Amino acid sequence: MTTTLITGANKGLGHETARRLIAAGHTVYLGSRDAGRGRRAADELGARLVVIDTTDDASVAAAVEVVEAGGGLDVLINNAGIEERGENNTVIGAAEVTADTMRGTFETNVFGTVRVLNAFLPLLRRSAAPVVVNVSSGLASLTGVSTPDTPGYGYPGVAYPASKTAVNMITVQYAKAFPEMRINAVEPGFTKTDLNGNTGIQTVEQGAEIIVRMAQAGPDGPTGGFFDAEGTLPW
Ligand code: NAP
Numbered sequence: 122m123t124t125t126l127i128t129g130a131n132k133g134l135g136h137e138t139a140r141r142l143i144a145a146g147h148t149v150y151l152g153s154r155d156a157g158r159g160r161r162a163a164d165e166l167g168a169r170l171v172v173i174d175t176t177d178d179a180s181v182a183a184a185v186e187v188v189e190a191g192g193g194l195d196v197l198i199n200n201a202g203i204e205e206r207g208e209n210n211t212v213i214g215a216a217e218v219t220a221d222t223m224r225g226t227f228e229t230n231v232f233g234t235v236r237v238l239n240a241f242l243p244l245l246r247r248s249a250a251p252v253v254v255n256v257s258s259g260l261a262s263l264t265g266v267s268t269p270d271t272p273g274y275g276y277p278g279v280a281y282p283a284s285k286t287a288v289n290m291i292t293v294q295y296a297k298a299f300p301e302m303r304i305n306a307v308e309p310g311f312t313k314t315d316l317n318g319n320t321g322i323q324t325v326e327q328g329a330e331i332i333v334r335m336a337q338a339g340p341d342g343p344t345g346g347f348f349d350a351e352g353t354l355p356w
Contacts, residue, residue, distance in 0.1 A: 123250075124194050125336060126184075128152040128175055128237060129201030131162040133314035134256065134332060137325040138198060139168050141333045150188055152201065154180070175201045175233030181240045194244040196336050199234045199288075200256040202316070204281040210318040214277035223280045230284035234291060245302060254335045255292050257306040257347065261285035264355035272311070289347055289356060296345030303338040307331045308349040 125142050129135045131153035139149045143166055151168035153159025154175075163170035169191065173184035188194050205222050207213045213222055234255060245251040259265055260282035265273040276282065292306040312328030313321035321328070331350045338344075347354045 122146075122148060123196060124148045124150070124188075124192060125196035125198065126150040126152055126171065126188055126194055126241070127198040127200050128173055128233075129154075130168075130198075131155065131158040133316065134309050134312060134325055134328050135198070135200040136162055136166070137329040138200065138332045138336070140166050141329055142196075142336060143167055145333070145337065147196070147336075148191075150191070150194075152184070154201075173201075173237070175199075175237050176228050178236065181236055185240050185244065188241070189244055193247055194241055195248040195250060196252040196254070197238065197241050197245060198254045198256065198332060198336055199237055200254075200332070201229060201233060202256060203229045204278070204316050206318070210320075212276065212278040213280065215279050218279040223283070226280035226284045227287070230281070231287045231291070234288055238291075238295065242299075246299075250340050251299075251302040252336060252338055253295070253302060253304040254332055255288050255304070255306045256332060257288045257292070257308055258282065258285040259308040259310070259349065259354065261289045261306070261308070261347070262355055292347070293345050300344070303335075303340070303342050303344045305335050305338065305343060305345070306347045307335050308347070308354055310349060 125147045130139045130151040149168040150171045151163045152173040159170045174180040296304040309328035311321045312323040
């Protein structure tokens with residue numbers, strides 16, 4: 122029996138990932154920072170609710186206790202993420218970005234990922250086949266964002282792609298430090314969710330595909346990599 126925690130799973134890609142992994146036989150802890158939204162989502166899917174705000178040490182520590190009491194953890198999916206937007210849902214570019222904007226984004230996307238990863242490492246180390254999936258973005262790719270005529274090139278935001286590049290680096294360094302675990306970063310693709318004001322072009326079913334696949338990586342699967350549904354991505 123595989124037990125999986127997905128942060129930020131009350132909606133969007135995390136919610137769809139929960140649905141798919143439950144169908145695949147996983148026991149899923151559906152992470153939500155809001156108990157009410159989480160309870161509704163967990164009941165709908167047949168998941169276990171764990172309240173977890175990835176920016177809050179006490180909340181994360183309480184979540185570890187809940188999951189440990191439930192029997193431990195095999196798969197951690199760091200999915201919770203934000204993209205700071207300005208007026209009219211516009212991306213905040215280099216002319217407007219501030220240190221505070223950067224801090225808010227990094228608090229969730231980067232420090233939240235590290236906080237949750239570190240807190241759950243003791244449980245993961247007790248698993249026979251531990252797996253971590255860090256939900257990154259194609260915009261994390263310095264190659265992509267700096268190559269003209271690619272989808273990422275025209276994206277003007279600063280905080281969000283910088284935070285996801287950091288997530289990729291964290292993925293590589295943790296993968297080397299914990300070779301007994303499969304630790305990978307994934308790019309779901311531009312998906313219609315609240316994150317982007319539902320402007321994405323993929324469905325959540327399409328976007329969750331690579332998250333679900335990497336969550337099921339076996340002991341011989343890749344680690345320290347960056348993937349989308351088509352294969353390996355350039356850093
Ligand atoms: P979403 O629908 O906005 O879902 C984001 C989830 O993260 C929500 O459940 C949200 O909770 C949660 N969250 C935000 N801050 C949190 C915190 N501090 N603690 C716990 N949960 C928190 O967006 P999504 O598109 O599914 O995003 C999921 C992941 O995919 C993110 O990491 C995002 O960067 C990544 N991604 C998305 C796309 C895309 O096109 N959609 C593309 C590439 C990567 P609330 O409901 O409480 O706000």
